[in-house]
Amino acid sequence: MSSDQVMRDMMANLPVPEFESTPWASPPPLSEATVAIVTSAGLHRADQDRFEGRGDTSYRMLDRGDRELILGHWSSNFDRAAYVSDHNVVYPIDRLEQLAADGTIGAVAPRHVAFAGNQPDTVSEVRLDTGPAAAAELRADGVDVAILTPV
């Protein structure tokens, strides 16, 4: 069995936070929408604080022009080499720039967000504290749509 299948089987039955309903934001047409990337890969600039080990619920704001960020998610259980070859496979910032240039999306957000995965199973802090804080920063930048990229 492949390592990916082992991981998927391990995660399939883990307890997850319960949500009784599905929130629903209605975005403007894509050609008018400002789009951000939100990733759980723990990306950060070299001059930003690293993510701690397990249970670091903080986030980093990444500027639109940042490239070659460090992959701060600490797990050994995913392909870490692909990101080194091409950051877009985790953080498709150059693809968004192309889509903005050809008019498919309205604009690339001025700032993007990275959290680190491998959170405690309840994820209370992300849910109640740091998640809403990051969302407020994106809203302040006029973000309408977020693409979420886990590793």
Place this chain on the structure above:
Amino acid sequence: MCVLAHVLEDAGIATVVLASMRPVAERMNVPRVLYCEFPLGRPLGMPDNAQFQHRVLAAAFDLLNAPSGPVLVDYPEVVEAVETPLACALPPRYDPDIAPSIDEAQGLRAAYDRAVARRGATEVGRAVDADGVAAALGDLERVAAGEHWKEVYGPRLDTIAIAHDIRAYYQEAALELAGGPPPGARQAEAWFYEETEAGKTLAAARDALTEQEAPSGITFYMQPVGR
């Protein structure tokens, strides 16, 4: 990620999750999910393949047209991991007076330095930098040879960070030496754990730590699951 989708939508931001764990997404009432059966660590599927990445993004943006949710769609293209080791030569044995793993790591330094110069960044540095890789391997050799880990490291031992840095150093050097298009997922990992002296040292140190009944938090992440 699924929790953040809820939080962002509550704040008025429409989200699409490029999910890698379908059962998790299914159970969390997430507004819009594109399930992508790609190797873990590659939410956009293929490195150095802008067309592939654009197709994934187009499918994700398509979900914004749904009138209500939750919406969970399977992306039709599947990418499988490749488990055969990357074809990458290792340096010849040079200094017989030092451990094979340290000799090997030193032999890869030039390729590592070229890789860092090309990319302008490195993943090495969580516990040690490139200059510290040889000493980190030396410590693991001592553990593998039977010394108790507390003798080698003191009370704190962050094997997750140490193993990460050694593996990152090797993988960055290997990608540089192999050249060509990016390898399949898991190929660099297979090369490191199956073919290098450092990978063997890491495995031997983990076995020794397990024998010493070190906490599982120390040993578990020294290698990916399944190894």
